[in-house]
Every structure is written in C-alpha cells, then in structure tokens.
Amino acid sequence: MPPANTPPPVEASRSDSVANEYEREPVPEKSLKGAGKFWGMYAGEHAAGTEFMIGPLFLLAGVSLQNIIFGLLLGNLMAVLSWRYVCVPIATKARYTLYHHLEKIAGKWLVLLYNLANGLLFCFLAGAMITVSATAVGIPFDMTMPTTDDWLPNSTMFVVVVLAVGLLIATVASLGYDTVAKFANIASPWMVLVFLACGIVAFKQLGASSWEELNAIWSESILFAQDGESESTMGFWSVFLFAWFCNAAMHVGMADLSVFRFAKKASAGWATSAGMYVGHYMAWIAAAFMLAAQIKLNQDANPVPGPMANNVVGLAGIICVVVAGWTTANPTIYRAGLAFQAMAQTIFPNVSRFWATFAAGLIATVAGAFPAFAWQLLGFVGLYGTILAPMGGVIFFDWYFRQKGDASAFQKSSPATSFSVPVLLAWLIPVVPAFYLIVYEGYTAVNFVLPCWLITGVLYLLLSKKPAAA
Template sequence: MQTNQPLAPQGAGSTLIDRLDALYEYDREPVSEKKLHGWKTFIAMFAGEHVAGTEFVLGPLMVMHGVSAKDFFLGLLVGNILAVLSWAFITAPIAVKTRLTIYWQLKKIVGPYLTITYSVFYAFILCLLSGAMVTVAVTSISIPFGIPNPNYVAGDVLPTIPWVLIAVVVGTVIAALAVLGFEKIATFSKICAPWMILVFFAAALAVLGKLGATNFSDFWDVASNKIFTGVPIGDNSKYTFWHVAGFAWLCNAPQHLGMSDVTIFRYAKSWKQGFASAVGMFIGHFGAWIASGILCAAFLADGFVNPQPGNIALYGAGIAGAVCVVIAGWTTANPGLYRAGLAIQVATPNWKRWKVTFAAGVFMIITACIPAINANLDRIVAYNALFFVPLGAFVLVDVWLFPKLGLISSFTEKSRKLFSWPAAVAWFGSFFICFVIYGKDHLPWMERMIGDYLPRWVDVIQMDLTYLIAPEYILASLMYLGFSYIQQKQKKNVQLIQEGGLL
C-alpha cells in the first residue's frame, strides 16, 4: 500500500527533541500488525476514560435537573446499551478494516478541505472537553491549599490567580502524557482504573447512611425521595427518561456514531473488542453517574453549596476521594488531548505530533480557566455530537454501503478531487436543519428571526438537542448517499474514473 508518510524514524537521538521526534503513532498510514493490542488495553482505556472526571460532573447534573429515580435508572440502562452497540457494530468494524485515523479516513472520502475543517473544529471541542477535565482535577488540588473553587452559579467568571497556576501545572502534566502516545496512555489507564472504581463506589456507600439508607431495602426510597427526586434544583430545566437515555447514548456520539474512535480502535486485533466499551459504560456512565449523584445529593442535604467535583469527592471519601478526582480528570483529558493533537496535525502536516499536542495543551489550559464550560458541559457535549456525527455517517456509508450499491468508495481521492460537494451539502445541510428545529424553541434570537416564516409542520416539531442526533445521522446518510450517486453518475466524472482505470 502506498502511504503518505515514511516509516517511523529508526533510532532516536540523544537530545529530548530527537526523542520526541522519534515518537510515531502511524499518523498517516495503517497501523502495523505488530502494534495491535488485545482486550486488556481497551478495557483499561474505556475504564480509565469513562470512570473519570466527566462522571463527577454529569452525575450531579442529573440531580440538579430533577430527574426521577425511575427515569434515571431506566434511561441509563437503555442509553448505555445503545452506546455499547454503536461502538461494537459501527466504530470498531470500520477501524479494523481501514486501520487509519478518522482524519486520514475522512481525507480519502471528503477531501482535504473538508477534512481540515473537521479537524480544526474537532480539535477545538476536544480541547474544551479536556480543559473541563483539567478543571475537575484542579477543584480537588485546590482544596488543601485553601484556594476557593470558582462558582459559576454565584457569578464567578474567572478563577483566582493561584487556581490558574495549579491549572497550568496540571495541564502541563496531561499534555506531556498525551505526547507520549497511545501505549503510554493505555498503561496509565491500566494502573489507575481499578483504584478509581473502588473510590467512586466506596464514597457513595459512605454517604448513603447520611441520607437515611441503613440497609439495601432503604435504597430505592432514599433514591426516589432524597437523590433523584424529580424536582429540579434552582433554575435548571426538568430532565426525563428521554433526556437520560439520549444523553447516555449520545454524550459520546462523536466517538462512536461520529467514528472518532476509529483512531483508537485501529490498534484492536478484532472488531469484537468494541464490546470493551461496556466496561466504561456500565461501570462509568451507569455506576459512576449514580455514585456521583448520590455524593451530590448528600453534599447539598448537609447544607453545603457549590457541588464541584473536588468538593463532593472530599466530602464522601476524604483525601482518597480528592486524589481520585485528580486522576479521574487526567485519565479523561489524556486521550482527548491525544486525539486533538492528531486532529491538528492534519492542518499542520509539517509539524511533529508532539509539537501540535503541546500547542493544543496550551489552549486546553486556557479553557480550563473558564467556569462556564463545566457549568454548561451537557449543552457543549450535545452541540459537539450534533455537529460531528454526520462525518461518521459518511464513513459508514462510504466504506460499507457504496460497494454493495455499485458506487466507488473514496471517490474524492480516486478522482483526485480536493473537495466533496455531496459531503459538504449533507454535513452542513443536515446540521442546519436540526439546529433550526432546536433553536426555534430554545434560542430567542432565532425565534425572533425566523418564527414567522416556518411552515406549520416544522413549527410543531419540538425536540431537545440530544433527541435530534439520531435523526440527523439518518438524514446525513441519506443526503450523502443521494448526492454521491448524482456525482458519480455525471458523465464527466465517469470519464475521469475510467481514465484512472477504476471502472
């Protein structure tokens, strides 16, 4: 196979720069057979990334948004099953078939211009999410130093200078680990994941007694009346079963439906290792969300305010809880920043991966110092999914469906085009349609702008952001398929492909 990059450097020099330059992650070619990993690596990575800092944010968000116990537990069950099936049957098979990063897979399908657009925006959102995890870690480290954590609800726009300095240190450590690559991140997760799981659940069990649960039979009554009460706290909106199920399934939609995790699963020996995601979903997005929700409810019931991750973990498990929050933030931010470095390298092909990863790390640290990001993490995650999942639909259609329909996969690359207009129209068209459907009811400026011009049948559709991701995925797939058929059947394109010997 012809590749776009020479083989990995042979040997490393004596200087730090030489050693960093020698780090090679198969950035632009299929992963070598000898570099493939087994089940343990992916179980550890999913446990480390999804029993992690995000769970200390999202569990309490469910409590603050007043979801009922029944809706919460059923929603988590359904949503997490759908997430595991998405990784196992959509992402992993594509990854082991192509062995390419999502960025170089997209380059073959949609062309370099759209790939760069995708990579820049995706790196931006990954830095935001990694920055949120830096924030999670710093909320714990700041406690023994007596440094107050920013409280967005109370009006804090920026943290204090000492808090920022801690964020710089934490962010630098995370960036250094991300630079070392896939194998070092996997090793870090293998070491940390088992311990973090124990601390999460031990902390939740420790505070259940304060809420009145003295034995197992008390749990459901306490969960229904004191934790997941069905009553929103403050000005938060009301969450239902559909919010929880949709969020559990689609909070990682860019990774599975959007195919970002082909970058990770390209190292898998078999597509069946996609089921390793069940460890992260059912210990993390099920058990850990419940545990952190319990911690949040107990923290508030004891009269405390500002349920930041570090505060509630210290409350539930003491120093072990505080340390767990730090490690949890790292194990989520590390793979996120690793992906961001690979994404930016698409737009900066002459830069070494370690350089762009450190550059992304600087931006990550800046975003960590903005309290509004963590306070609105659920909305950021939903917008992230809505914008990026169409690209995953294109990969699925192009790799699996096109050959069965007599269409040419990687048509843009094979016809030597720099831009795929079917992909552009399907991507931005599907996003725009879904964004309007959401915005007309939830964004006042959009309601004022277009409220009087919408057809009645559009106006009556009222859907939350998370509900729109699955319909958008289907819409983007159909649009891309239809427009690609038109493109490939145009006479000039048929002649171009014939001349290239592809027909």
C-alpha cells in the same frame, strides 16, 4: 510525527501505544488483538474526570432516580449496540483509522477541516477536565470553589490553580504522552474502585433503608438544589438519548474505527459495555449520590468534584479527581495538538508537534478558567456529537450503499478527490441549522445527533456520484 501537509491520525487516540501504527494501511493479520485487550481499555477510559461532573448535573437538572437508573441502563445499551453493530463491523473489515477511511471518501483537505473542528472541541472538553482537577488541587489552598452561578473565573486563586494545572498538563502532553498513558493504565483499576467506594459511602450517608426512602431523599435533594422549585428539565427520554449519544462521535461517528481496526472479530465491540456500565452507569450514579449526600450533610448543592470526593472518601477521593482529570485531559490535548499541527503545517511546514500541542493546551487552560464549560457539560457533549458524528454517517452510508461492504475493493481504491464538496455540503446542511438551534435557541443538543447523522448520510448518497467501478 506525521509528514507535513498530511493530517495526523488525531482520532487514533485512546490506545496510542498501538493505534498510531498502520496509519495509512490496513492492520495486518499478525497485529490483530483478541477482545480481552479492549475490555480493560474501555473500563478505564470511561472512568474519567468528567464522570464526577455528569452525575451531579443530572441531580441539578431535576432528573428522577427512576429515570436515571432506567434511562442510563437503556441508553448505555443503545451506545454499546451502536459500537457493536455500526462502528465495529466496518472497523474489522476495512481496518483503517477514521482519518484514512474518511480521506478515501472526502479527500485530505476536508479531513483537515474535520480535524480542526475536532481539535477545537477537544480543547474545550479538556478545559472542563482541567476545571475538575483544579477543584481538587485547590482544596489545600483553601480556594473559593466556583458555583453553578459562576460562568466566569470566580477568584484569583481559582485562576492561578487552573493555570498551574493546565500548564502542567499542556507541557506533559507536548513532551509526548507515553509516560502519562502508562500511568493512566496503572491508575484505571484503582480509579474504578474509588468511584465504586464513593458511591457506596455516599449511599450510606444518605441513610436510606428502602427504595421509597431513597426516592424521598433524592426528591428532597432536588428540591434543595433548585431552591424549592423541583422542576425537571430532563425526562426519561432525555437521559436515554444523552447516555446513547454522549459518545456519539466515537460509535456512530466512527472515531473508534481507529481502535477496533485491531480487533480480530466484530464481537470485540461488546467490550464497550465495560466502559458504559462502569463509567457511564456506576460512576455517574455514584457521583450523583455524592452530591445528594453533600446536600443532606452540608446543605451544599455546589457540584464541585474535589470537595464532593473529599467529603466521602478523603484524600483518595481528592487524588482520584486529580488523576481522573489529568489522565483524560492529557491525551485530549495531545489529539487536539496533532489536529492543530496538521492545520498549521499547510501554511508553516516546520511547525513542531510540541508547540502545536502546547498551543492546544493553552486554549484548554483558558477554557478551564471558565467554569461555564464544566457546568454546561451535558449540553457540550451533545453539541460535540452533533458536529462530529455526522461524518460517521457518511462512512456508514458509503460502506453499505457504495462500497457494498467490499473491503478489498475499498482498500485498493484511491481518494477520488482532495476535497469533496458533496461530503462538505452533506455535513454542513444539517449541522449548521442544528448548531444555530442548539447554541442560539437553546434546544437540547443530543436530540440533534441522530437526525444530523441520518440526513448527512442520505445527503451524501444523493449529492455524490457513484464511483466509476460501481
């Protein structure tokens, strides 16, 4: 448990068995790990419950098959390059968690604020994962599945299933998640293969024997899903930007400093290609084919993961949806709980991690009862990146323009302040208008990630004083 009044390593998450070590010191040489450790981790982590939602949402948005295939191919490449050349070089030199690195620049109280935003966004993300799991758990109970028109809970049974799933996940997360982390490691190779099998079976069900036929079936599916309109709201560049920035908080946002600080060499950053091309390429395309097959066979364009997986591979698909949702919602709630605990401890020093995590789980469960969060996942992950990634811009610009890449001087330095107003202003000046334009004016969220990241970094340099040593 982190000491009272200090923010926890919320972002030190995905490999918590190791990442919670050396929270406030550089990772020593003896604890460094080879690239092999990162390949499996990224492949498994990005085969999550939400992948079952994202692929079908592309179809509903009317994205052409070419744009999906090539947009994701290049967008994912940019994401891999962002990890490899933006995040990992700093991680393998500074060897700090995001939290501790940011604390040295922005002060612990601003990091607390960042963690609160992080925690709340995690809760809504976990809520979407709970919704995904509930659609599979509800099948044996003959639950009426929510449709894309349902932004509110659509039936009492849906609410009951979401509550049961959400409370179970919240309780397990509150008890600590070592067991679930171990189970997730066991499940991940199996889940990846189930995703692949789903895609192959769905492709077969589409009955296409050539690219032209596949394209025609795809276009018919869009036509059916959009009630005969066939209108595309996402072109090549939208898909490209989405693939690049859906994990912006992790790469350009530097959350994965916490993971890659254990890497021996910066070349370990290439391991992220396993996550991108297994989870965000193969799995998304497989899930999109699942919806197209469901439309063709059942004339049903409802992108509900449980029934879609059941249609193609049966019980294994249903269990995969539950496991994929559960194993990713659990650590997400755990991280949110740590963030809330750190915030609460500034007022109530004795708040336990159990209750903070349980509170995060309750928020996620309530969010999960609203299918809107799952249907709006494409926009939500863009918003998530727009809000959180700019702090990575501060780290990047500070590292290359202020620290000049001198890790040893940076490690010896102390935080200049406990609350950096220049960093706060640099963060809020671009993010607040972007938030308004996204939420109230309906602009596409992922378009704002890169501009906000750049503006925040440049504003940080302009607003903050150079350190005395410089």
